[in-house]
Amino acid sequence: MIRTKKLKFYFYHGKYLYASPNREKLKRGGFSKIGRGVFWFFYFIGNLLVQTVLLPYRFIKNQILQTAHFGRLRWRRLSQAHYAKTLFIFLIIAALGWAAITVLNLTAQGLALKDKILRYTFFGQNYLSEAKDALITKNFNQAENRLALAYQTFERGQSQLEEGGQALNQLLNFVPQKRDAERLLEAARQTAAAGVYAIQLQKNLQSLKFTSAGLNDQDGQIAAIFESTQTNLKPALQRISEAYDLVSQVSEKNLPAENRPTLRDAKEKLFQAKLALANFSSIISLAKGFLLGNKNILVLLENNNELRPAGGFPGTYALLKIHNGSLRQITVSSIYDLDGQLKEIIKPPFPVLNVNDRWFLRDANWFASWPASAKIISNFYEKEGGNTPDILLALTPDTIIDWLKILGPLYLPKYDVTLSADNFIEKTQVLTATNDSLPTNEPKQILADLLPLLLQKISAADGDTWQKIIQGLEDNLNSRQIVIYSNDSGLQNQLENFHWAGKLEATDRDFLSVVNTNLGGTKTDLSIEQTINLITTIDPDGSLINHLQITRTNRLPDLPKAENIAFVRIYVPAESRLINNSGFDYKNLDFAPDKKYKTLDEVEIWQKNLLKDVDTGTVIGKESGKTFFGNWLELAGGQSKTINLTYRLPFNLKDTDRYSLLLQKQIGSLPANFSWTLNIAGRKVEWKNFDAHQDTDLLTSDILLDKDYFLGAVLQKE
Numbered sequence: 001m002i003r004t005k006k007l008k009f010y011f012y013h014g015k016y017l018y019a020s021p022n023r024e025k026l027k028r029g030g031f032s033k034i035g036r037g038v039f040w041f042f043y044f045i046g047n048l049l050v051q052t053v054l055l056p057y058r059f060i061k062n063q064i065l066q067t068a069h070f071g072r073l074r075w076r077r078l079s080q081a082h083y084a085k086t087l088f089i090f091l092i093i094a095a096l097g098w099a100a101i102t103v104l105n106l107t108a109q110g111l112a113l114k115d116k117i118l119r120y121t122f123f124g125q126n127y128l129s130e131a132k133d134a135l136i137t138k139n140f141n142q143a144e145n146r147l148a149l150a151y152q153t154f155e156r157g158q159s160q161l162e163e164g165g166q167a168l169n170q171l172l173n174f175v176p177q178k179r180d181a182e183r184l185l186e187a188a189r190q191t192a193a194a195g196v197y198a199i200q201l202q203k204n205l206q207s208l209k210f211t212s213a214g215l216n217d218q219d220g221q222i223a224a225i226f227e228s229t230q231t232n233l234k235p236a237l238q239r240i241s242e243a244y245d246l247v248s249q250v251s252e253k254n255l256p257a258e259n260r261p262t263l264r265d266a267k268e269k270l271f272q273a274k275l276a277l278a279n280f281s282s283i284i285s286l287a288k289g290f291l292l293g294n295k296n297i298l299v300l301l302e303n304n305n306e307l308r309p310a311g312g313f314p315g316t317y318a319l320l321k322i323h324n325g326s327l328r329q330i331t332v333s334s335i336y337d338l339d340g341q342l343k344e345i346i347k348p349p350f351p352v353l354n355v356n357d358r359w360f361l362r363d364a365n366w367f368a369s370w371p372a373s374a375k376i377i378s379n380f381y382e383k384e385g386g387n388t389p390d391i392l393l394a395l396t397p398d399t400i401i402d403w404l405k406i407l408g409p410l411y412l413p414k415y416d417v418t419l420s421a422d423n424f425i426e427k428t429q430v431l432t433a434t435n436d437s438l439p440t441n442e443p444k445q446i447l448a449d450l451l452p453l454l455l456q457k458i459s460a461a462d463g464d465t466w467q468k469i470i471q472g473l474e475d476n477l478n479s480r481q482i483v484i485y486s487n488d489s490g491l492q493n494q495l496e497n498f499h500w501a502g503k504l505e506a507t508d509r510d511f512l513s514v515v516n517t518n519l520g521g522t523k524t525d526l527s528i529e530q531t532i533n534l535i536t537t538i539d540p541d542g543s544l545i546n547h548l549q550i551t552r553t554n555r556l557p558d559l560p561k562a563e564n565i566a567f568v569r570i571y572v573p574a575e576s577r578l579i580n581n582s583g584f585d586y587k588n589l590d591f592a593p594d595k596k597y598k599t600l601d602e603v604e605i606w607q608k609n610l611l612k613d614v615d616t617g618t619v620i621g622k623e624s625g626k627t628f629f630g631n632w633l634e635l636a637g638g639q640s641k642t643i644n645l646t647y648r649l650p651f652n653l654k655d656t657d658r659y660s661l662l663l664q665k666q667i668g669s670l671p672a673n674f675s676w677t678l679n680i681a682g683r684k685v686e687w688k689n690f691d692a693h694q695d696t697d698l699l700t701s702d703i704l705l706d707k708d709y710f711l712g713a714v715l716q717k718e
Contacts, residue, residue, distance in 0.1 A: 183246040183247070183249055183250050186242075186243075186246050187242075187243040187244075187246040187247045187270075190239040190240070190242045190243040190246070191239070191240065191243045191270070193235075193239045194235075194236045194237075194239035194240045194243065194273075197232045197233075197235050197236035197239070198232075198236050200228075200232040201229055201232050201233060201236065204225050204228050204229045204232070205225075205229065207221070207225055208222065208225060208325075215291065215324070215325030215326055222291075222292065222324045222325055223292055223324065226284065226287070226288050226292065229284055230281070230284055230285070230288075233277065233280065233281045233284065234281075236277055237274070237277040237278060237281060240270060240273050240274045240277055241274050243270055244267070244270040244271055244273075244274050247267050247270055248267060252264075282494065282497070282498065285494060286491070286494045286495070286498070289486070289488060289490065289491035289494065290391065290486075290491065291322065291324065291325035292324055292325070293323070293324065294321075294322070294323050295320075295321075295322045295323075295390045295391060296319065296320075296321055296322075296387060296388075296389045296390050296391075297319070297320040297321075297322060297389060297390065297391045297392075297393060298317065298318075298319055298320075298377075298378075298381060298386070298389035298391070298392050298393070299317065299318040299319075299320060299393045299394070299395065300314035300316075300317050300335075300365075300377070300392070300393070300394040300395075301314065301315070301316040301317065301318065301395065301397075301447065302314045302365075302394050302395065302396050302668055303315055303396070303397070303523065304396040304397070304398070304481075304525060304526070304668035304669065304670075305425065305523040305524070305525050305526045306518045306521075306522070306523045306524075306525060307516050307517065307518045307525040307566070307666070307668060307669060308363075308365050308366075308517055308518070308668075309365060309366055309367060309368045309373065309515050309517050309569070309666070309667070310365035310366075310367065310368065310369075310370045310373040310374075310394065310483065310502060310667050310668075311365060311370075311394045311395075311396060311483065311667045311668035312396055312525075312668045313362065313518075314335050314361075314362060314365065314394070315334065315335055315362070316332065316333070316334060316335065316447055317332070317333060317334075317335055317338070318330060318331065318332045318447070318448075318451070319331040319386070319389075327455075330448065330451065330452075331448075332445070332447050332448035332451065335361060335362045336362070338361055338381070338384040338385070338386070339360040339361055339362055339384065341384040341385045342360060342361070342380070342383055342384050343383075344383060344598050345358050345595055345596060345597055345598060346358060346359040346597065346598050346599070346600060347359065347597035347598065347599045347600075347603065348363060348366075348603070349366050349603050349606060349607065350607065351517065351519060351567040351630075351632075352366070352519065354519040354520070354565070354567075354587075355519050355520075355521055357595070358595070358597075359380075359600075359603075360380070361377065361380035361381060361384055364376045364377045364379075364380045365377060365394070366517075366603075367602075367606075367623060367624065368504055368513065368515045368569065368571060368623065368624065368666070368667075369502065369503050369504040369623075369624040370394070370483040370484075370485055370501060370502025370503060370667060371485050371492070371501060371502070371503055372602070372623075372624055374392045374485035375485075375602075376600070376602060377392060378392060378487075379600070388487070389487075390486065390487055390488070391484065391485070391486050391487075391491075392484070392485045392486075393482065393483070393484050393485075394482070394483050394502075394667070394668075395476070395481060395482045395483075396481045396482075396668045397424060397425055397428070398476060398479075398481040398668075399472075399473070399476045399481055399482055400424060400454070401421045401424050401425070402421075402472040402475070402476060403454065403458070403469060403472060404419065404420055404421040404424060405421040405472075406465060406468045406469055406472060407454075407457045407458065407461065407465070407469075408420075408457075410450065410453050410454065410457065412446065412449060412450065412453065414449055415446060415449075419450065425526075428446065428447070477498070477500045478499070478500075478707050479665070479671075479706055479707045480502060480665055480666070480667045480668065480669075480707070480708075481667075481668060482500070483500065483501065483502030483667055484500055484501060484502075485501060485502075499708065502667050503624075504571065504623075504624040504625070504626060504664065505662060505664065505708070506625060507573070507660070507662045508651070509573070509651070509658070509659060509660040509661070509662070510536070510544070510546070510572075510573060510649060510659070510660060510661040510662070511571065511572060511573050511626065511661070511662045511664075512532075512534065512548075512570070512571070512572060512661065512662075512663055512664075513570075513571040513626075513663070513664040513665070513666065514530070514532060514550060514568070514569075514570055514571075514666065514672075515568070515569045515570075515571065515666045516528075516530075516552075516566040516567075516568050516569075516666065516669070517566060517567045517568075517569070518564065518565065518566055519565055519566070519567055520563060520564060520565030520566075520634075522561050522562065522563060522564065522565075524554065524556060524562060524563070524564040525564065525669075525670075526670065527554060527555045527556045527564075528552055528553065528554055528555070528564055528635070528670075529552070529553045529555060530550065530551070530552050530553075530670075530672040530673075531550070531551045531672065531673045531674075531675075532548070532549070532550050532672055532673070532674045532675070532705070533548070533549040533550075533551075533674075533675045533676075533677075534546060534547070534548050534549075534661075534674070534675070534676045534677070535547040535676075535677045535679065536659075536661075536676070536677070536678050536679065537679040538653060538659075538678075538679060538680060538681070538682075538683065538715070540682060541652065542652035542653040542654060542655075542657075543648065543649075543652050544648070544649040544651070544652070544653065544659075545579075545646065545647075545648055545649070546572070546576075546645075546646070546647055546648075546649060547644075547645075547646050548570065548643075548644070548645045548646075548647070549642060549643070549644050550568070550570075550642065550643040551640065551641070551642045551643075552564075552566075552633060552635060552640070552641055552642075552643075553635075553639075553640040554635040554636065554637055554638060554639050554640070555638075556637040556638070557637045557638060558636055558637035558638045558639075559637055562636070562637035563634060563635060563636045563637065564634070564635045565632070565634050565635075566632070566633050566634075566635075567630060567631070567632055568584075568630065568631060568632070568633050568643065569623075569628045569629070569630040570628060570629045570630070570645060571623070571624075571626040571627070571628045571664075572626065572627050572628070572629070572647060572649075573626065573627065573649055573650055573651075574622070574625055574626055574627050574650065575627060575650040576627045576647050576648065576649055576650055577647060577648045577650075578613070578618070578620055578629055578645065578646075578647045579646040579647055579648060580644075580645070580646050581613070581616055581618050581629065581631075581643070581644065581645045581646070582616065582643070582644045583633075583641060583642050583643040583644050584616055584617065584618060584631035584632060584633060584643060585631075585632045585633055585634045586616065586617040586631075586632070587617065587631075587632040587634075588617070606621065606622075606623060609621055609622045616631065617631055617632070618630065618631040619631065629645060629647070653715065655716065655717040656686075656714070656715070656716045656717065657714070657715060658712060658713070658714050658715075659678075659712070659713050659714075659715055660710065660711060660712035660713070661676065661710075661711045661712075662708070662709075662710050662711075663703070663705060663708060663709040663710075663711070664708045665705050665706065665707055665708060671704050671705055671706035672704075672705045673702070673703075673704060673705070674702070674703045674704070674705040675700065675701070675702050675703075676700070676701050676702075676703070676711070677698055677699070677700045678692075678698070678699040678700075678701075678713070679697055679698055679699075680697055680698075680699055680715060681697040682697075682717060682718055683715045683716060683717050683718060684715070684716055684718055685699065685713055685714070685715060686713075686714040686715065686716050687713065687714040688711075688712065688713035688714070689710075689711065689712050689713075690711045690712075690713075699713075
């Protein structure tokens with residue numbers, strides 16, 4: 001039996017062949033026929049299996065070879081300019097076609113979105129218009145409902161803009177108009193929301209009932225009303241502030257030309273609303289401190305026809321006892337009734353010796369800054385038998401005259417007299433003088449009778465009249481015809497923030513306030529015309545020299561008791577140095593009668609710091625953080641005099657620096673004409689906040705000094 005070994009295959013010229021040690025034997029016929037048959041059987045079967053397994057491999061190999069060959073052919077063709085150009089054009093057409101289809105789709109979505117937003121905006125505007133109409137008719141419930149609907153409508157429009165499809169939003173996010181549209185919609189939404197809170201404010205304030213006895217607190221709800229008002233004020237102010245900020249970010253360039261004025265108007269109105277709400281918030285806080293709880297308020301009725309540093313001569317006073325805004329007690333009397341109770345002999349500031357050899361409450365408003373005078377007044381009031389007042393308020397007849405202009409004449413049947421804006425000063429001066437023919441022989445009682453009638457007429461006023469009354473009150477506070485002082489430091493800070501405290505304000509630059517004190521006993525100041533001219537010169541080294549000219553004219557005829565005798569004080573920055581002065585009337589009042597005086601600390605300090613110019617009699621002193629120059633000026637009827645002062649300011653200007661002038665009007669005084677010339681030789685104006693005429697190096701500004709003014713500029717050396 002022939003034994004064979006295992007067959008082996010090898011690859012030769014692309015075919016698999018068997019390999020065996022007995023291959024030569026097989027060729028020589030060394031095997032039997034059966035053996036050869038078995039061999040060929042297994043050979044063909046094995047070869048078939050091998051070919052089957054290798055078929056996929058050969059297919060993949062051939063495809064790779066063919067693809068590579070095809071790629072080389074195609075690349076050679078694409079390298080030809082004709083084929084490359086054709087392919088590029090095809091790709092562009094395909095891209096444009098895809099883009100056209102996409103843009104058409106987005107445009108369709110955008111047009112639908114635009115229509116929806118415009119529809120929501122239209123309805124929102126209608127709701128706002130209806131809310132405005134409801135407010136005019138004082139239908140606050142309907143106004144609140146319409147504002148709420150406007151808020152919801154604008155909110156829905158904003159949601160539509162946000163839900164416009166991801167692709168559309170991503171595309172529009174790059175478009176400035178889309179961002180501005182979002183801002184305007186959000187601003188409209190915030191404004192409508194602020195309106196809802198404002199309606200709640202109005203409802204709260206409507207529940208306050210003002211009568212001739214003040215606020216009605218029968219239900220004891222006034223404190224809660226104030227709290228609720230403040231609770232609604234905070235979000236209203238926040239919403240309006242957000243709306244203003246959003247509108248401020250909108251670019252006018254992205255709007256059609258015809259819509260740009262509307263945007264500017266909206267921005268201005270939102271700014272005014274923001275400012276009004278902020279002020280109203282402060283006023284509510286101020287009113288809480290002023291009215292809530294038990295308050296003793298001392299009111300001085302100051303006659304500014306006889307000017308004093310902090311207003312006028314306080315011939316009449318009123319003590320008001322208030323509980324939660326309700327007037328529980330009022331006492332009106334002559335200041336002389338109080339002064340008659342003073343036992344101490346107090347030494348006055350030396351100029352007061354011109355009218356009295358001792359100091360009383362009636363002359364206590366000596367300091368030009370109302371807080372300083374108010375503390376002295378409170379001290380005198382206690383010495384003369386009164387309790388320490390919580391609040392001291394001084395007002396001139398101008399306030400009542402302004403209210404009479406709004407409310408109309410008041411008839412006082414007890415005196416058979418009608419008081420109007422035209423005759424108030426004349427009638428009250430006659431009726432408040434000592435007159436035995438008056439029914440009660442109490443000359444100041446007319447003012448006690450007038451106040452309830454005035455409050456009653458105010459309480460019956462309609463909404464428009466109320467607005468005028470409040471505006472008149474604010475105007476008199478700003479023009480310093482009313483000044484207020486509080487012993488509560490928090491309330492006092494609020495008054496000072498509103499500039500209603502009558503304080504000489506602090507500043508690190510130039511300052512000027514001209515204060516006249518009528519110490520002649522005549523009521524002539526309403527007939528005195530005052531003009532103030534200031535020339536400021538900046539030297540090359542940056543030092544500043546002020547040349548001040550004050551002209552006062554007595555328009556009364558030259559008759560007895562028509563003369564005006566005033567101690568004039570000019571307040572300037574601390575440490576200013578007087579160079580020269582002229583035009584004053586020398587008056588020696590440096591001594592007092594030989595009495596055992598008690599001297600108040602405030603006056604002792606004031607007089608201790610005085611220096612005197614021997615030639616002119618002008619005194620140089622310190623008061624309320626300022627330096628003042630003081631002296632006398634006497635004007636007979638029909639006479640006019642001019643004061644001249646030159647003084648150096650205590651600071652220098654750098655090459656680039658700010659210069660400012662704070663002008664403060666005297667409390668209770670009439671408006672005065674003020675002219676200021678700034679000599680800026682060698683410098684140029686980079687910025688200023690006032691209107692001025694410039695002629696070469698001279699910058700001139702004319703102002704009616706009816707309130708305080710702040711004038712500022714930034715100057716650069718050339």
